[in-house]
């Protein structure tokens with residue numbers, strides 16, 4: 001754990017206490033079992049707003065506390081541990097980042113206070129097919145007399161069912177695959193012509209496919225520059241990747257703790273199973289992966305806070321390492337628990353399913369390995 | 379804060395001036411080569427010898443050691459500045475290599491456990507790179523299970539008389555001193571009857587027989603003790619307390635093995651650039667071997683994750699976060715990174731990475747082959763890969779000791 005400021009330590013302790021008491025994985029289970037369509041509970045979201053989490057990266061003049069991405073990561077790590085369902089990442093991190101990076105003063109004033117008070121839920125809609133491919137954006141935004149008309153489809157949009165506003169990456173010129181010609185729009189989710197298909201995913205998080213049919217927006221809905229949105233989109237995504245990596249680290253750390261606990265309590269052959277060296281070594285190796293992944297995640301968040309020139313590389317590193325560790329860890333969680341691990345009554349399955357779902361979000365390990373190599377020019 | 383950075387700036391200037399005046403430009407960037415990639419054994423010649431004397435005389439080969447024992451007396455920030463300035467001009471530190479196990483392990487342990495007299499006698503020559511130390515820990519029947527060692531030392535009035543055999547003693551044949559673990563109480567339980575002795579190697583009772591390794595060289599020996607003698611004043615720490623002294627020394631060993639092997643002396647070519655040179659790249663600059671490209675990316679990520687972990691631990695230590703358990707993972711992580719790097723370097727070199735000696739291969743290619751082979755030892759010495767995992771599972775994770783001793 002990075003050396004934290006007093007304020008960060010306080011926030012972590014508060015988050016830890018609140019998550020374990022008020023939003024433990026049992027609550028996530030109850031939410032899944034009740035089948036709420038939006039994928040989270042209103043009271044959970046309100047509590048997060050009340051604790052100020054929605055304003056962590058937002059400057060004070062827009063109602064936030066401006067504490068930075070590392071601080072946000074600390075909170076996401078805690079919510080990740082208990083799989084606490086909420087639009088915190090999608091809206092208060094990714095959505096707020098988009099406004100901070102690309103918004104005009106007017107846009108910031110219009111939107112950020114509402115992101116902070118929770119009345120608006122933002123999300124980024126980027127992918128259009130089964131895989132993360134920000135370069136392949138094809139959703140058309142055609143110039144009209146007084147704005148643009150959007151037509152196309154976005155897939156697997158995080159919190160897509162509950163979002164009140166969408167940040168949509170579109171193509172305003174060129175063709176799929178070109179870096180030029182991408183434009184990012186921010187528009188209310190109830191704009192005419194938008195229809196949403198809420199998805200029931202294995203990990204019970206709120207996702208939706210979103211269709212756009214002749215959706216009319218004004219020029220003032222553009223975030224950043226017309227046709228020059230690729231770089232903005234990458235920067236927004238990188239913030240999302242670092243934040244998601246922090247959440248994934250928390251999810252995996254919790255799985256590690258559950259595993260360790262079982263190694264110390266389950267008895268077979270007259271001894272606790274953690275006394276078998278084969279299992280002790282696996283735990284040691286997982287621990288090592290966890291420590292290495294933590295260094296990467298914290299470096300990425302600190303890199304964003306400090307505007308390090310190597311931000312992009314660090315974000316890909318963090319997403320990749322957190323992904324590898326979470327994948328390994330969630331599989332071990334099942335294996336080490338034996339038959340119990342296979343039961344729905346036990347929580348291991350939740351972690352395995354979540355691991356699979358977040359792996360693909362904002363780019364899987366393969367995507368980031370490839371990008372890492374590109375950034376190092378080979 | 380401003381005042382402090384002014385002070386640092388002034389120090390940096392003084393380092394620059396000193397290096398300008400003392401580092402022979404003929405040696406620029408030659409460190410790794412001159413020091414045999416960390417394996418150099420002989421005395422240095424000409425300019426290199428001059429540089430050794432100057433750096434050693436200044437105490438900057440051991441910058442953090444107290445100056446009254448020949449060290450530089452610098453704090454950590456000054457040391458960092460010194461290293462930055464040395465790197466900047468392609469200077470290097472030969473003292474570490476010349477002292478064998480002295481600067482990295484024996485010295486720090488003497489600083490902690492030694493009497494005033496021992497510090498004054500042993501540390502200054504180490505700082506000048508004049509005395510090489512070896513370590514006599516392992517025995518034929520005491521490897522990972524070191525506490526079962528049997529070489530014994532008997533009290534004969536004014537000296538200790540030592541009998542037994544050590545093995546894998548790195549540099550025993552070229553060292554002047556040996557730090558050895560010996561049994562001084564055969565009735566006590568394994569760990570309790572052990573003491574740490576400092577022995578002069580040049581005496582009739584010690585014989586060394588070099589052992590040739592898979593990398594071709596003979597960096598270590600079998601070491602035989604037949605009525606070998608150590609002065610009574612040459613016991614480090616208390617009688618029968620050698621286990622804690624020896625364990626502390628191993629912690630220094632592990633710490634010295636957790637970074638990338640670097641004695642300074644200029645940047646080497648980045649692995650991805652070397653890969654492009656040997657393998658070629660497509661129009662978009664992607665390596666022509668897609669499989670190797672991804673494994674290389676993985677490796678570079680591992681290396682960066684390792685480096686970031688070292689920085690994180692250093693930051694935590696400064697910020698006084700509870701001593702991080704993460705340090706325990708560094709030895710295995712460093713080993714993994716280094717061994718993978720060797721494997722990948724050989725792979726990207728293709729046929730050129732098969733040379734043993736002679737014509738047809740350049741120096742870097744030949745060195746890569748030898749490094750690949752000698753690097754296999756990293757997961758064996760200093761607590762093997764398996765033993766490290768035992769330590770993590772037992773001491774860090776609190777899993778019961780049953781089948782995971784060591």
Ligand SMILES: Cc1cc2nc3c(=O)[nH]c(=O)nc-3n(C[C@H](O)[C@H](O)[C@H](O)COP(=O)(O)OP(=O)(O)OC[C@H]3O[C@@H](n4cnc5c(N)ncnc54)[C@H](O)[C@@H]3O)c2cc1C
Pocket residue numbers: 512513514515516517520521522523545546547548549598755758759760761762763764765768781782783784
């Ligand atoms: C290049 C090199 C330099 C060295 N230099 C020195 C030196 O200067 N001075 C010195 O004293 N020694 C030195 N050594 C010796 C080194 O410390 C030993 O090799 C090491 O302690 C392992 O002991 P061993 O070789 O007897 O292997 P063993 O202990 O016999 O181990 C054999 C295998 O069993 C495994 N194993 C052993 N115990 C356990 C366990 N409890 N759980 C799981 N697996 C286990 C090991 O990991 C290993 O894979 C050097 C070794 C090398 C290779």
